[in-house]
Amino acid sequence: MRLAFVDLEFSWPPPGGAQIHLLHDMTELRRLGHEVRLIAPLAEGSWRFGRIEEEALPVPVTPILLASRPFPRDELVRKVRAAVDAFAPDVVMLAFGFYLKAHLAAALSDYPLISRYYTYEMICVRDFLLYRDEHACPNSFLDTPNRCRRCFVRFWGPGFPQEGTSGFADEFLANGGLHPAFHRLWVEHLRNLDALVVTNEMTRQRLEKYNDNIHVVPGGVSIERFPYRPPPEREPGDKKIIFMSGRADDQMKGFHTLRRAGEVLSEKRDDFEIWVTLAKPPNARPFIRYLGWREQDELRRLYGEADICVVPSVWEEPFGLVAVEAMASGRPVCASRVGGLQSIVVDGETGFLFTGDNRFELAHCLGLMLDHAALRRDMGMAGRRRAETVYDWPRVVERHYPALLESVLP
Amino acid sequence: MSEREHIGFYCGLCPDFMPALREARRRWPDARLTAIVPPSYAPDEAIYAVVDDLMVTGRDAYSPLHPLAVRQLAADLRARGFSHFITLFRTTQQRILALVSGASRAELWDMDSRIRPMEVTWSGLIRGAMRRSVGGRLRYLGLFLYACIIRVPRSR
Known part of the structure; x- marks a missing residue:
């Protein structure tokens, strides 16, 4: 089968996880015998997105040359359409495209069309995060467009005097995102897609009234890059290490919950230390070691030194890659019961799930793990098995894509 | 050179x-x-x-x-x-x-x-700040009024 992937954010080397995700999908589909081509814009004057070192990619690329963001809509759509026609695919997959996706979908509607959503861009036009006032936002641009339009303006407006909008917010405005016609186009494009791919069940439920062919396809991990590491051997009196990796400086990642859980624990015990990839703040706690930002290679080593990994996110994590990386490394994971995390961690088997923002519940889970080395070891091994059988990239693609592709063919 | x-x-x-x-x-x-x-x-x-x-x-x-x-x-x-x-x-x-x-x-x-x-230059910095300050506030106000007045009709 000939598969065209269209991605407006693709860059290589990758600026984020979504590009790695897409590359794994394409590579594995190619391994399964499909002919795969990536169609992506190369943006002049950009430094982070829109640059591709083709020789480093295992799939052929059709570059679309464009000026910098916001992309000129009509030119982009015309050029993508021409590139897709030249490849003549059996199926077109739209990856990142944000507000231009609806226009691309309309232009490519005579092809079997699948659209993949990595985050909540189809629901939350403000910043795709679906997170407001420290909680998951119950609104949706599809259902409550007027509320979401006002939210967008109130959020970005105060930054206008500083040019403080994001490129995506500018693109939303440049594409008439506040105009009622945009909402109509947005809803129609979801209805007209042959299939949607989302990363968690919550997103599927919120979209199912707009399309009845929605597939939940999780992300994955390269289990060779995150090999199993036996638990560290501790002498009596050694401190056990509770590790939180990722962008801990982002409030949505919930480090404050872990810090408070650490305070609860420190009232009763001192046999632990929390390691976090965060710069040391002025009010540093004695039981926390602040590691600062760490590169991916060093993170792998840190997973090996940790006894327990914690993912305390307070927003609806679309997937939760750090939890899978920790599990692949053989570490038990304490994760909040949100978004994709609640499907990754099997409660009581590969770790514990706790209510996001609940420090007492997290402290209780950590206390159990700190007390029982055998529990940590067994959960770590179960996590590794789960990473191998469910989240290894080849298995993710083999399990989900055949049914997905079959569902859109005439 | x-x-x-x-x-x-x-x-x-x-x-x-x-x-x-x-x-x-x-x-x-x-x-x-x-x-x-x-x-x-x-x-x-x-x-x-x-x-x-x-x-x-x-x-x-x-x-x-x-x-x-x-x-x-x-x-x-x-x-x-x-x-x-x-x-x-x-x-x-x-x-x-x-x-x-x-x-x-x-x-x-x-x-x-x-x-x-x-x-x-200082003059460029001040001019730019004023331009952003005035233009940005007007843009904010304009978009806010637009979002409040021009409403998306309830979808069928």
């Missing part, structure tokens, strides 16, 4: 600044590239594969509440003799920093991949 360009790259409180530095090195392979990073994000020796010099600032963050620290930073930047100054965030403080660095050219590389020139 012109003197070798000296680029000061002010990373600010961006935890993952290496992609930006790599891109700067790719664009200006022959320039002298100095990464300016806060102490909490000070990298290890590996950074020298990408940059020529590393300048670790005295504090993580600067504000008008610490005028002496700001003055010291400005003096340190000037002493480096940058010809080109790049920042990663579009705040007034970083615009001022670009100005006081003494560089003849300054750019903003925002996290959405856009590159924009920045003012390197």
